[in-house]
Amino acid sequence: MSKQILVTGGTGYIGSHTVVELQNEGFNVVIVDDLSNSGIEVLDAIEKITGKRPAFEKFNLTDQDKTNAFFEKYPGIAAIVHFAAFKAVGESVEKPLEYYHNNLVSLMNLLRSMREHKIPDMVFSSSCTVYGQPEKLPVTEDTPRKPAESPYGNTKAVSEDIMRDFARATEGINCIALRYFNPIGAHPSALIGELPVGVPNNLVPFITQTAAGLRDELKIFGDDYNTPDGTAIRDYINVVDLAKAHVVAINRLLNNKQKASYEFFNIGTGEGYSVMQLVKAFIKVTGVNLKYSVVGRRAGDIEKIWADTSYANNELGWKAEKTLEETLKSAWEWEKHVRNIR
Numbered sequence: 001m002s003k004q005i006l007v008t009g010g011t012g013y014i015g016s017h018t019v020v021e022l023q024n025e026g027f028n029v030v031i032v033d034d035l036s037n038s039g040i041e042v043l044d045a046i047e048k049i050t051g052k053r054p055a056f057e058k059f060n061l062t063d064q065d066k067t068n069a070f071f072e073k074y075p076g077i078a079a080i081v082h083f084a085a086f087k088a089v090g091e092s093v094e095k096p097l098e099y100y101h102n103n104l105v106s107l108m109n110l111l112r113s114m115r116e117h118k119i120p121d122m123v124f125s126s127s128c129t130v131y132g133q134p135e136k137l138p139v140t141e142d143t144p145r146k147p148a149e150s151p152y153g154n155t156k157a158v159s160e161d162i163m164r165d166f167a168r169a170t171e172g173i174n175c176i177a178l179r180y181f182n183p184i185g186a187h188p189s190a191l192i193g194e195l196p197v198g199v200p201n202n203l204v205p206f207i208t209q210t211a212a213g214l215r216d217e218l219k220i221f222g223d224d225y226n227t228p229d230g231t232a233i234r235d236y237i238n239v240v241d242l243a244k245a246h247v248v249a250i251n252r253l254l255n256n257k258q259k260a261s262y263e264f265f266n267i268g269t270g271e272g273y274s275v276m277q278l279v280k281a282f283i284k285v286t287g288v289n290l291k292y293s294v295v296g297r298r299a300g301d302i303e304k305i306w307a308d309t310s311y312a313n314n315e316l317g318w319k320a321e322k323t324l325e326e327t328l329k330s331a332w333e334w335e336k337h338v339r340n341i342r
């Protein structure tokens with residue numbers, strides 16, 4: 001019988017792509033999402049892609065009674081992939097208490113439920129933000145974490161610590177944190193993708209919305225960094241590649257292949273691209289004339305980061321496969337689908 005996986009935040013950007021990959025691998029998925037930053041129509045898209053509609057429950061995991069009731073209703077859950085969290089860096093600076101409450105209480109409720117209902121395994125979405133600006137590049141898993149620049153970033157670091165301590169202290173509980181670099185792109189079907197509410201904070205959604213005519217021009221935040229063209233460098237990982245890393249991590253836990261009760265991995269491509277390189281690549285692959293100008297640096301941004309992925313490659317047997325070009329093309333195909341552009 002196929003195993004049932006709880007995906008929290010499963011209608012969100014990375015969550016929905018992971019649900020697709022889990023279902024493609026034969027898993028049974030139940031999604032919990034409060035729909036605070038996603039829409040119910042994502043379920044239709046997932047069904048269209050995979051031929052199977054995941055079970056769905058709408059509530060916020062900070063509600064302990066509802067969380068308990070959920071696990072009573074679904075006694076067969078084998079493992080959890082936990083995405084559900086607030087993720088806007090700027091907003092977290094304005095509303096720190098809301099961010100700490102939402103992101104940490106939901107995690108703790110889930111961990112308590114795992115203990116009570118004997119669910120052994122969790123995969124958690126962490127971020128390379130825990131490294132801050134590293135002294136040495138690329139970043140390995142041995143690179144020390146730095147104090148977070150924002151409450152959002154801090155919730156990722158604290159969540160990692162909570163999982164580490166709880167897994168260590170609790171027989172039969174194992175957790176894997178995946179530290180994502182910059183996830184971009186969309187499913188090749190163009191039926192799911194990233195759909196930010198309001199003005200996008202992140203680079204690629206801003207680019208595609210500008211290309212679609214929703215924004216006047218892209219503002220490039222700073223060209224005076226210590227990089228070859230002066231713009232900041234990131235490791236952009238295709239969201240489908242990233243989703244597949246979750247399936248690998250789930251299988252590692254279900255098959256008891258983990259080396260410790262808490263593990264973490266860098267999930268990136270190993271390649272750094274500058275903002276300017278990315279913009280030029282987008283224009284080249286889509287043929288769209290994207291308007292852009294350079295403005296000052298954005299507060300809190302780091303200069304450059306990219307992953308050393310050898311640990312994830314060797315230990316998980318996972319590797320990013322898609323090129324930056326096809327990933328940018330997929331982001332544009334998704335934007336065109338959303339805006340009805342032909």
Ligand code: UD1
Nearest residue numbers: 089127129201202203204206219220221232275298300301
């Ligand atoms: C941001 C968060 C990071 C979080 C991730 C989640 C900050 C400081 N970091 O990563 O903690 O995990 O989102 O999605 O917010 N850029 C422009 N113009 C734009 C938008 C972005 O030039 O309109 C540049 C940025 O300065 C940066 C690069 O594009 O150099 C990528 O930015 P973004 O997509 O926002 O991701 P990060 O800031 O790397």
